[in-house]
Amino acid sequence: MADIEVYRARRVITMEPDMPFANAVAVLDGRILQVGEIEDLRFISGAQVVDQFAQKVILPGFVEGHAHIAAGSVWRMCYLGFFDREGPNGERWPGLKSLDAVIERLQDAQHLCVEKAEPLLGWGFDPLYFGGIHMTANHLDEVSTTRPVLVLHNTFHALNINSAALHAAGIDRTVTAEGLVSDEAGSPTGEIREFALMQLVMASLNVDLLFADPTETDIWDYASVARRAGVTTACDMANLLSGETLRILQRVTTSDAFPLRLVPLFLGRPGDPAPQLKRIAEAIGYGNEKLHLGRVKLITDGAITAFTARIKKPGYFNGAPNGLWNMPPAELYSKVRAFHDAGYQIHVHVNGDEASELALEVFEKVQRESPQTRLKHTFQHCQMMDVSQFRRLACLGISANLFTNHIYYYGDVHYETTLGSHRAGCLNAAASALKAGVTISIHSDAPVTPLAPLFTAWVSINRTTSSGRLLGSEERLSLDEALYAITMGAARSLQLDDQIGSISPGKHADFAILDDDPYSVLPEFLKDIAVSGTVVGGVYFPKKRQSES
Known part of the structure; x- marks a missing residue:
């Protein structure tokens, strides 16, 4: 029998309602064996107590439900x-x-x-x-x-x-x-x-800044960014999954030294869905415990700050013309229906409220015609969705992954230029989504904003812009809600909540190791808690590798 390691901690925050807090967790073969008090776990037969984290706080490894490998590769530019x-x-x-x-x-x-x-x-x-x-x-x-x-x-x-x-x-x-x-x-x-x-x-110009095959260095750099932020599972939210990319991903993720579970999503594009369905089916065979395949990303509109998001009247605050469709509206239904019927989870990019409306109408039609209870799709960004749209989303059983970081980085721009004061205050309405019964997560869209889940949680709790302006106080989350959104909420958005997202027996021993307890600091200081490192499958990865010291 392999050695059982019992990690002693100042506190273990489990994200499980039946035992929200503990001070020790037992790990066997990369999985969680038991959670509880050190006085009980230390007496497990064959257990070895590990005091490395005795003064640290252990949380479930953070889950980044919307980011890109480009967060590693862009630094070559x-x-x-x-x-x-x-x-x-x-x-x-x-x-x-x-x-x-x-x-x-x-x-x-x-x-x-x-x-x-x-x-x-x-x-x-x-x-x-x-x-x-x-x-x-x-x-x-x-x-x-x-x-x-x-x-x-x-x-x-x-x-x-x-x-x-x-x-x-x-x-x-x-x-x-x-x-x-x-x-x-x-x-x-x-x-x-x-x-x-x-x-x-x-x-x-023989250049691809959007969807080029990542190199091994790009993937390792992405994992480094994640590790430094306490992230143990992260998406690559738009990948063409070429044969070369799949071989590289498989080679990298089978390394014991690789500190991240990767979830690359196939980018569905306009055109015949048949070859795209074939590509996904072929890709799934490359998966392993650190490489999860079989999910699809569809992009409807553009970005609010680029004035390419599709928004309802009265339109952009500064009078800019409405945005552009990346997926023609007439084609969205056929793509959603094809991937849905094939049994693949769909993540659809919707920034503007007009794009959200279109996507809701399409998914409502598909669910009526081809009902499935196993598939739990996810809307990504959802920046301008309102209460009525969230209620419809809840009826469909679809999750919302909100781009909360926009409040800090672009809140002032939205207030003054793109949307005006009222609509800026309603952006990324996380509290409204929860009240409507929607499962939510929150994200960085790295490298658009930095990959840092504690910062993202801080934004959702405080909703202050970079200038200090408060936007939408009624949409602030509690600490419990924000931590859930970067752990279990994000895991549910990827349909991986049976494997990750909380500290519970049977799940992967994936942890974020923090220097301080989120419940012991004031809300305005949550973002300042230092990440000491991560544990992935029972293997510790310090924030700073020796080569970075």
């Missing part, structure tokens, strides 16, 4: 965001507070780059923070007039390119296409919106 950010190795990147500072960092990257013919790539650009000044091709021409320069917006729903890139993509004033932004004279500004046109432009 030049960071151009407004807020300070931390890379996979803990390096701090200062935020850029002006468009001039963005151009200067790109110029520095241009000078340092050896391969002058290859496109220069940047990410994280947040134009809404620069007082209405829009980046144009002319700005990026200050970096290079001969080398293509591509700058991915922080939303990942828009792109800016310079004149060299416009020329290489064959875009001039004679071109008209949905998503191409032009000035009053009809000339392209260099801004490209939403995936269809963005992918065409990138393909002409």
